[in-house]
Amino acid sequence: MEELNERYQEVLYYIIEEYIVTASPVGSKFIAGKCSLNLSPASIRNIMASLEEKGYIYQPYFSAGRVPTSSGYKFYINSILKTKKISKQQKADMRSSFNISGKDIKKILWQAINLLSEISHYMPIVLAPERTYANLLHIEFIKLDKLNILVIMVFEGGFVENKIISADRDYKQIELSKYSIKLNEIINGHNIDELKDIIIEDIDKERESFFSLLNGIIFNFDLVKNEIDNENDYLFIGSRMNLFDEPEFSNYEKIKSLIKAFEDKRTIIKLLELTKRKEGIHIFIGSDTEWSDINGLSVITASYRSKKGFAGGSIGLIGPSRMNYALAIPTVNYIAKLLCDII
Amino acid sequence: MEELNERYQEVLYYIIEEYIVTASPVGSKFIAGKCSLNLSPASIRNIMASLEEKGYIYQPYFSAGRVPTSSGYKFYINSILKTKKISKQQKADMRSSFNISGKDIKKILWQAINLLSEISHYMPIVLAPERTYANLLHIEFIKLDKLNILVIMVFEGGFVENKIISADRDYKQIELSKYSIKLNEIINGHNIDELKDIIIEDIDKERESFFSLLNGIIFNFDLVKNEIDNENDYLFIGSRMNLFDEPEFSNYEKIKSLIKAFEDKRTIIKLLELTKRKEGIHIFIGSDTEWSDINGLSVITASYRSKKGFAGGSIGLIGPSRMNYALAIPTVNYIAKLLCDII
DNA sequence: AATTAGCACTCAATATTAGTGAGTGCTAAT
DNA sequence: ATTAGCACTCACTAATATTGAGTGCTAATT
Known part of the structure; x- marks a missing residue:
């Protein structure tokens, strides 16, 4: 970002401030009246011409006033703007x-x-x-009907994600609750990427009994990760x-x-x-x-x-x-x- | 709804069908060309004039074509329209x-x-x-932190509602799970209105232990009922x-x-x-x-x-x-x- | 008696023209 | 270095003319 001397900055400042309010091109006469520099419109026009050359403002058509460009705004925000303090x-x-x-x-x-x-x-x-990097707080399986099980995943902060998985057999709710508890024991403080590994490795011993549920969960972890899906x-x-x-x-x-x-x-x-x-x-x-x-x-x-x-x-x-x-x-x-x- | 003889219906029909496509007023010449009645534009104009008198069509301005009115559409839908069969x-x-x-x-x-x-x-x-008349399938309490407990309500069909309630004391997750189970035992097949009564009456015996949770739930039932809130x-x-x-x-x-x-x-x-x-x-x-x-x-x-x-x-x-x-x-x-x- | 050709009329939509004024760039004077 | 003066540009507005699709009515036709 090029340097601008103080006079130039002041002109740019007033152009932008005025344009923010009126949304129409700002002319030299207005700036001359506003400016503390006490310059005539003609002088302001000279300054404007060179601000335009530097790319900070432009004319929508010949002989219109000036409008800020993107780089004009950028300069304004980075170098001139004083944000209001919130009381x-x-x-x-x-x-x-x-x-x-x-x-x-x-x-x-x-x-x-x-x-x-x-x-x-x-x-x-x-x-x-x-949700990808958030820790899971809780997983719960809820039976909807013979073939469908609702998986509820609660993430830290209380964000909840629901997915339905189809079961390989008719699980009883009591059974599902048992598996929920088992999973919740290992969940604490892990995000879904970590949990995926843990589930794949650590639960091996008795996983046959709810193999399809675990698979369903892992699959849904991937869905959850793809946030655009949501x-x-x-x-x-x-x-x-x-x-x-x-x-x-x-x-x-x-x-x-x-x-x-x-x-x-x-x-x-x-x-x-x-x-x-x-x-x-x-x-x-x-x-x-x-x-x-x-x-x-x-x-x-x-x-x-x-x-x-x-x-x-x-x-x-x-x-x-x-x-x-x-x-x-x-x-x-x-x-x-x-x-x-x-x- | 007044009766319309066949000729009138046919004219109204073509006006509406054409207007549906072009969105601009339909003239007598066009109808004369389309119509199976083989009438001249002048005759069609007579018919149009009396359709207008009956309130089925109108002219946006003098000497424009005709546009259907609300009652025109209504008549069309109820009496003329033949909906397409879906293959x-x-x-x-x-x-x-x-x-x-x-x-x-x-x-x-x-x-x-x-x-x-x-x-x-x-x-x-x-x-x-x-959700008001839907049966609840499952309620679950999940501890978010010392003071906040997430209540998850699952309705039949798999619709899930989450609410956060603030606790009167620091519940342990194990304790919360116990209460979840207790509630789930009485839930089955009831909607929230019924459950409210049940909770207020039946759980009295030991409700001191999680009184504030129950209160929180009842309060949230009311929130859920007010669907506009959601x-x-x-x-x-x-x-x-x-x-x-x-x-x-x-x-x-x-x-x-x-x-x-x-x-x-x-x-x-x-x-x-x-x-x-x-x-x-x-x-x-x-x-x-x-x-x-x-x-x-x-x-x-x-x-x-x-x-x-x-x-x-x-x-x-x-x-x-x-x-x-x-x-x-x-x-x-x-x-x-x-x-x-x-x- | 029902239908239609003919015609004058209406009015939105489009194109044409003229006028206005804010704002400019340039030049010459300060 | 600054500015007054001036001719010039061009969006915007309003006023005007043109066009054409469509009408209602009347008189002629079937």
């Missing part, structure tokens, strides 16, 4: 808006989404805790309306391409998975990602992680590139922190 | 596109949604089986794209009002709940419902129900009022039947 009062409000009692993790994640939605007016997304339980998407109210999406074609892009959750999942192991805030701007489907969008993400274990996921906020970063960044950050505490 | 081959295809092994009910319902989406190109919706696990909505591709929603305002209407799932839930106890197909046309949010939509619904028990829900298809009823109705019907078999 203690606001922090307390956010914390207390989580109503935990009687709620499983999924509900809590939805609460996070709604909170983000209310505060930011952009589109929140949440990736549920990954899309609807893995990625939660908040209200789209806020985004669609933004002026850049106020035409038919754009709104349709947006809906299409969000309907296939896999691209968003990929994006969030990039960051779920990493600390801190990550920001994707415009066409930075391979996610070329949609230009003009930015994504702010932060990961969360339970204190004791390895289970973690990430939360994010999708908005127009001209989003209010000063507010959005600390909000995403703080809600991720809250989730760490709660889970 | 054995198609039925077999549909059946085999369900991949049941290793899938819990939720996944199967999603498969139903995807199937409906592929076949119909409208927007499928599915209401998960109601929106995201109760109503599943399929791909919206198909609907948005329909020409009547090809402008910004309409598409936005549609999105808004679907974002609040409660209206759709109410609609589906009206029919989930009733046999057979139900069709809501245009502004028939109190669901005045959106005109120009129709909803086809059918209920499904597991054979043994009382647990049932419904599936539906939302499309423009000018939807292809001949195909959509038997498809919804057959998929509902398939669900009955599978669950």
Whole structure:
């Protein structure tokens, strides 16, 4: 990232701040009025011309005002932006808006989404805790009928995964409970990869009696690992309306391409998975990602992680590139922190 | 519903069939060419004028062609329409596109949604089986940490509900398992309302030992009953794209009002709940419902129900009022039947 | 009496044109 | 180095004209 002298930075700053509010190209006259430098519009125009040469802003058409480019936003975020501090009062409000009692993790994640939605007016997304590296707490077999057995796997933090396996014979529930207990003895503190090995090796002695169940479980471990298979339980998407109210999406074609892009959750999942192991805030701007489907969008993400274990996921906020970063960044950050505490 | 002589019916029929395809007003010349009656456009116009008087069609503006009204569609569906029979081959295809092994009910319902989406190109919706009247199969307590206990409730058909309750003291997992077993002994074949009474009355003798757990369960029974609380696990909505591709929603305002209407799932839930106890197909046309949010939509619904028990829900298809009823109705019907078999 | 050809009329949709104004780049004066 | 002055660009808006599919009505036809 190139250096910019102070005068240039100030002009870029005001262009972006204004564009964030109005969503229309910003002209030299406006900047001249706003700027503390007390320069005439003509001078500002010179500065703008060279900011454009450096690639930070551009003109949508000859003789329009200037609009920030992706690198413009990037520079702004990295070098100019001062994020707002969240007041203690606001922090307390956010914390207390989580109503935990009687709620499983999924509900809590939805609460996070709604909170983000209310505060930011952009589109929140949440990736549920990954199950691959999370420790299993409990496995239970429940007989549904002659041929079908429900396997319930509870992961640390309270995330539950259900799978149905078909039995090789008609197990009695009592029998199943016995096997549940046996498995639960070896489960403690292992993730599914480790358990797979343990089951394959250690249970050999008497495994004939419930061989098909064990096989079923191992098979389902693989299903659980492939989180994409679980899309609807893995990625939660908040209200789209806020985004669609933004002026850049106020035409038919754009709104349709947006809906299409969000309907296939896999691209968003990929994006969030990039960051779920990493600390801190990550920001994707415009066409930075391979996610070329949609230009003009930015994504702010932060990961969360339970204190004791390895289970973690990430939360994010999708908005127009001209989003209010000063507010959005600390909000995403703080809600991720809250989730760490709660889970 | 008034009687219509054959000639009138034929004209109405062709107007609707054509409008279903083109989505634009149908003129007399076209009908004259299509009709087996061999009448001139002028005669058709006379017939159209009196169909309009009866309220089956209308002109969007003076000197446009005719468009069916809600009552027009209703008459068409009840008296003229001959639904397509689904061939054995198609039925077999549909059946085999369900991949049941290793899938819990939720996944199967999603498969139903995807199937409906592929076949119909409208927007499928599915209401998960109601839990209030479904029998409980299994209850399990799992210790998450000192203060939190996960309660897993498995309903017939394999639907699983998780709730977290906070404990009054630090239960050991072994202890919790004991209580699980005790509860499971009395559970069999009762729904949550019945169980509530049983728990309150019958377990009195030694309930002091896990009094708070029982209380927690009873409280959660009430939560489970209030299915609206579970929106995201109760109503599943399929791909919206198909609907948005329909020409009547090809402008910004309409598409936005549609999105808004679907974002609040409660209206759709109410609609589906009206029919989930009733046999057979139900069709809501245009502004028939109190669901005045959106005109120009129709909803086809059918209920499904597991054979043994009382647990049932419904599936539906939302499309423009000018939807292809001949195909959509038997498809919804057959998929509902398939669900009955599978669950 | 039922049907139809003929015709004037309506009105959405599309294309055409003109006018407006915010904003620019360049040049010459400060 | 800065700025006032000016001609120029181009999206946006409004006003106007054109087109054509479709109608209702009347009078002629079967």
